[in-house]
Amino acid sequence: MQNQVRKCISQAIKSVNGVSIPIGEIPLEPATLTELADIQSSIAFKLTKKFKDKPIDIANQIVGAFEQHDVFSSVSVSGPGFLNFRLSNHYLVSAMKSVEEYIEKCTNQTATVKPLLIVDYSGPNAAKQMHVGHLRSTIIGDSIANVYEFLGWEVRRINHIGDWGTQFGMIIQELVEREQSHQEKFSLDEIEDIYRQARKKFEDDHDFRQRSLDRVIMLQNGNPETLLLWRSIRNASILEFQGLYNILNVKLNLKCIVGESSYKDELSNVMNELVDLNLAKHEHSTQVCIAEVPLNKRDNPYPYMIRKADGGFLYSTTDLAALRHRIKKMKAERIIYVTDNRQADHFECLFHLSYSSNWSNNSPVTLLHIPFGTVLGDNGLPLKTRESRNVLLIDLIKEGTQRSLGILKSRNPDLPENELKELAAKLAIATIKYSDLSMERQKNYIFSWEKFLSFQGDTAVYIIFASTRAKSLLRKTNVSGLANLILPEVLAKVERDLILEIIRMPTVINLAIEKHRLNLICAYLYGLAKAYHRFYETAPIFKNCSIKEREFRLRLTYQFALIVDIIFSLLGIESFEQI
Structure with missing residues (x-):
């Protein structure tokens, strides 16, 4: 979606003064004035030197150059020069179907020759x-x-x-x-x-x-x-x-x-090969072998040890x-x-x-x-036991299962004990995984069961709750897929917000793997769950709505639940039917 919007902006800029802007350099953000637009861009601020004009005037020139396009229902300027775009219903239907096609393509691959990773x-x-x-x-x-x-x-x-x-x-x-x-x-x-x-x-x-x-x-x-x-x-x-x-x-x-x-049988060979290529050398009259490697952040070459003085390899x-x-x-x-x-x-x-x-x-x-x-633990140091030993992974899982069991018992007092235990074990793993993957990968983080098992905020529990809400509705129907999907002439804000989150899925997954930042997928999942909770609480499906509205809202619910399950599978988290 975003690349299509960027392409339209790039074409409009070029028609104004012939300047070609790579679409990757055109910023797009969710609109701050949601009653006016779905997406906004601050590109006019970046073009002041090239256009030799004020951002507000540049933005108006760009808007004036926009041709009729079925992607947008309106294009406008706000504030000191922000471009605002309201996506058309026609485009939203197309984008939702594109997400469905993307999912189908990725889950039913037919290629016989694939690159090896x-x-x-x-x-x-x-x-x-x-x-x-x-x-x-x-x-x-x-x-x-x-x-x-x-x-x-x-x-x-x-x-x-x-x-x-x-x-x-x-x-x-x-x-x-x-x-x-x-x-x-x-x-x-x-x-x-x-x-x-x-x-x-x-x-x-x-x-x-x-x-x-x-x-x-x-x-x-x-x-x-x-x-x-x-x-x-x-x-x-x-x-x-x-x-x-x-x-x-x-x-x-x-x-x-x-x-x-x-x-073990290749160690001498690889060492000798590096020596023959003058990439490593033996220290005089010893068995030590070292490669002097230039590193980006060091002034002097780094001594990369290949064999120790006792002849042992590393x-x-x-x-x-x-x-x-x-x-x-x-x-x-x-x-x-x-x-x-x-x-x-x-x-x-x-x-x-x-x-x-x-x-x-x-x-x-x-x-x-x-x-x-x-x-890290609560003290800001690497997570340890009271005896200052590393916390065993199995003990972390057991603690999470016990804590989850307590939460689930209070919510499902009539659920059989064996089902509660099975659900608690799944919830513990989901919590451990999501909590870790949602963090900035290269940063340290403090592990907190109290925070991570909360039903509020960016947690696995919050997302699972949204998913089980959706599935409880879908169990009452036989809705599947988006065939013959027609949007209402007027979308409620919660409906539009949910659609805008849904259609971001392919872009987010592709960007996350390009940067190897799984927290981007988790952030998307959290935003999607927030949008669904608001939709669920304010857009009735089985009461006080027309048949067309019910059909449309059920299809939104279906696609939301499908996306959550798919992304959970990518994160190695099992799907949930109840919590």
């Missing part, structure tokens, strides 16, 4: 439980993947878990010394407890440290006993992770796991090997990494070395790091 996200470390620090990568990454799929990309989700390295030498050595090396199954709680004790011994006991490092070498060399224990630890970790992904309604599964261990080396594989073997056209802000320098180095190595063989490949901020 890889999204690398979540990536917890084996032998440790997932905590709140894994939340943002997991749900932001999954939602980004969902939106790309909706827009027609072939998406490969990759869970690059930390399943290789020194920590396994510690744990396995501790198990051997405890004479638990023949144990076939472990719980992740048990493994994590062993890891804590082994790590303390590793730091305090020089002999145990050396035995653990020797055990790492045995792991790398394929010692059968060591490999068997490593697999047991890894499998227990993956089983725990998958349980959480299922609860979170995240699409990561066993096929998505491509851990650090997958690239996660930077693994990431290099993984990226080379994704470009050369998988032929990805775009690769996205979703990690926290602190890894910005790492990914700038990684991408620089990739482009310099020309692994894509001059084929276009886009590498993107999507950074995010930290989840």
Whole structure:
């Protein structure tokens, strides 16, 4: 919609004095004088130097140059030079049908050849439980993947878990010394407890440290006993992770796991390749290998370590090997990494070395790091337990489920207990996800159950309530689709406001994925829900209205409910029939 309006403005400006303005440079905002217009533009203020005139005079010239157009029912000037546009009923019907076609196209894709996108996200470390620090990568990454799929990309989700390295030498050595090396199954709680004790011994006991490092070498060399224990630890970790992904309604599964261990045989190769290309160098008479990488925000090159003095490789080396594989073997056209802000320098180095190595063989490949901020507690510090430990993700979900259950019981006292519990679990996940995704991605935010479970304001609960209101009406009818939709000659303000929100859907989704800002989708959803609540409360459907009004309002309700469910699915949130 907005691009069509911008195109009309651009044509009018060009007819005034021959100046061509790119449509992307023409500002559009919701009208402040809603009784006069639907959309306004401040473009006249930007043209004062080119036109050498006052904004009010420029605006009047532009309006005078507008040709008859079925997009607008009126074009006017207000204030010191704002252009005001009232969209015609004809255009609103067309725009609503375009949204329906957009949804149909995206949900029923027929293309057989699609561009390949890889999204690398979540990536917890084996032998440790997932905590709140894994939340943002997991749900932001999954939602980004969902939106790309909706827009027609072939998406490969990759869970690059930390399943290789020194920590396994510690744990396995501790198990051997405890004479638990023949144990076939472990719980992740048990493994994590062993890891804590082994790590303390590793730091305090020089002999145990050396035995653990020797055990790492045995792991790398394929010692059968060591490999068997490593697999047991890894499998227990993956089983725990998958349980959480299922609860979170995240699409990561066993096929998505491509851990650090997958690239262990390629680390020397990728290092040698970078050395041969003069992108990295060995330190004199040591095993250290470093790439000196120029970074945008640093005066001096950044020392990007590829191999340590003890001959061990780092996660930077693994990431290099993984990226080379994704470009050369998988032929990805775009690769996205979703990690926290602190890894910005790492990914700038990684991408620089990739482009310099020309692994894509001059084929276009886009590498993107999507950074995010930290989840904080009420004290403004990273969210922790009272014992200053990371809050486990499962504990956060359990707390949310209990809080949701209390709210739902008070609203639905007659609902069976098992249904209440199921609904509470869904509401907890919806609240966690929406609350996170609605935030500015790169900023920290304070996690507050009291705020996020409110029926007022920008919350999942508020939107779900609007959706269930709509569905309760639709259950009484058989309305579906917008075929033969006719708008009333006179639209009530709440009807027009709801339509204006509905027709923004494609623009918002496209812009959100262009900027990788899912909060734009959440903000749209909140505005849409606000418009529907006002519509529901003031535009009767089954009483005090004509048959034509009822039919029209039911179709608005249908499209609203459909859009909420679609966007919820993009955010990884299940749909709701009641709350």
